[in-house]
Amino acid sequence: MITPKLLVVGELNVDLLLNKIQAFPQIGKETIADEMNVCLGSSSAIMAANSAAMGVDTTFCGVVGDDYFGDFILGELGRKSVSCRHVTRIPGQKTGCTLILNYGQDRANVTYQGAMNALTANHLPFEMLADYQHLHVSSLFLQNGLLNDIEQILINARAAGMTTSLDLQWDPTEQWAFDYARCLPYVDVFMPNESELLALTKTNSISGGIEKIRPYLNTLALKMGRKGSFGVSGGEQLTVPAFEVPNFVDAIGAGDSFNAGFIQKYISGAPLEECLREGNLMGALNTTAAGGTGAFCDFNKISENIKDFWGIELSLS
Numbered sequence: 350m351i352t353p354k355l356l357v358v359g360e361l362n363v364d365l366l367l368n369k370i371q372a373f374p375q376i377g378k379e380t381i382a383d384e385m386n387v388c389l390g391s392s393s394a395i396m397a398a399n400s401a402a403m404g405v406d407t408t409f410c411g412v413v414g415d416d417y418f419g420d421f422i423l424g425e426l427g428r429k430s431v432s433c434r435h436v437t438r439i440p441g442q443k444t445g446c447t448l449i450l451n452y453g454q455d456r457a458n459v460t461y462q463g464a465m466n467a468l469t470a471n472h473l474p475f476e477m478l479a480d481y482q483h484l485h486v487s488s489l490f491l492q493n494g495l496l497n498d499i500e501q502i503l504i505n506a507r508a509a510g511m512t513t514s515l516d517l518q519w520d521p522t523e524q525w526a527f528d529y530a531r532c533l534p535y536v537d538v539f540m541p542n543e544s545e546l547l548a549l550t551k552t553n554s555i556s557g558g559i560e561k562i563r564p565y566l567n568t569l570a571l572k573m574g575r576k577g578s579f580g581v582s583g584g585e586q587l588t589v590p591a592f593e594v595p596n597f598v599d600a601i602g603a604g605d606s607f608n609a610g611f612i613q614k615y616i617s618g619a620p621l622e623e624c625l626r627e628g629n630l631m632g633a634l635n636t637t638a639a640g641g642t643g644a645f646c647d648f649n650k651i652s653e654n655i656k657d658f659w660g661i662e663l664s665l666s
């Protein structure tokens with residue numbers, strides 16, 4: 350039996366994407382969209398699905414409702430070879446859903462959180478944490494239960510010998526009620542993008558933001574879109590430029606794919622620069638197909654495209 354390696358804890362929801370919409374919706378009127386897709390949504394699920402596609406043994410811990418969208422999510426994760434042994438179905442609850450209205454490069458999202466608020470530390474397999482090597486937590490501000498318990502979850506994971514990573518994602522309430530001074534010491538890799546770092550630290554410069562979190566930080570992997578990524582670890586600091594994308598489609602999920610690439614290298618013990626480069630590579634690959642998982646069918650397809658686009662031979666260690 351292969352030892353389970355990565356445990357992703359986070360939100361699960363369905364994305365309902367409407368494309369080619371003929372006008373902006375208006376109260377009391379009907380608007381036609383010429384294209385529709387239903388797909389696995391949520392940042393945490395995209396990270397997990399793409400890690401599994403890259404060959405990492407991945408298990409998900411989260412909650413869904415006892416409904417059709419719950420069935421759909423379990424089916425999609427299973428198809429991507431993500432183990433759902435710690436996904437709980439909550440009777441009487443509805444699974445979360447995001448309605449995405451796409452207008453070219455811009456989009457308007459409306460999210461119904463549903464069951465995702467119900468995930469708490471009680472759903473985590475604490476007695477089995479030692480079976481896993483690394484815990485990744487994402488989208489704290491979409492999950493009130495998880496936000497309340499985050500410090501304890503991180504402490505327990507560390508006590509079980511796991512390493513940990515955290516991607517807060519944006520806070521829709523813009524309160525940023527995450528106590529970074531208390532929690533970051535238990536986070537091995539902190540993975541915000543630039544605007545999230547600025548909002549969390551209430552600063553207006555990246556260097557100012559980093560100075561605020563530095564006393565509590567282990568490793569920072571800062572995502573900077575087309576500029577690539579910036580890493581800080583102990584005294585080490587470096588920028589790794591982004592890969593040139595030959596056929597950009599959209600950047601939905603690029604940060605989650607970056608996380609998958611970075612963590613795959615991190616758990617294999619690679620140095621910071623290599624982790625950042627792999628994050629950039631997977632972030633760039635993500636942008637070559639629609640949505641967050643379109644470019645991550647399976648290992649063979651991923652390595653074929655990476656060879657074609659950038660002449661790089663993909664390795665799992």
Ligand SMILES: Nc1ncnc2c1ncn2[C@@H]1O[C@H](COP(=O)(O)OP(=O)(O)O)[C@@H](O)[C@H]1O
Pocket residue numbers: 541542571572573574575576577578591592593594597600602603604605607628629630631632633636
């Ligand atoms: N247009 C792009 N071209 C090349 N790489 C990109 C592009 N957009 C994103 N990436 C890669 O994906 C990573 C994550 O994307 P980013 O947009 O910064 O994260 P988030 O989705 O969390 O905001 C970036 O650090 C970069 O390496």
Ligand SMILES: [Mg+2]
Pocket residue numbers: 516518542604605
């Ligand atoms: Mg992100």
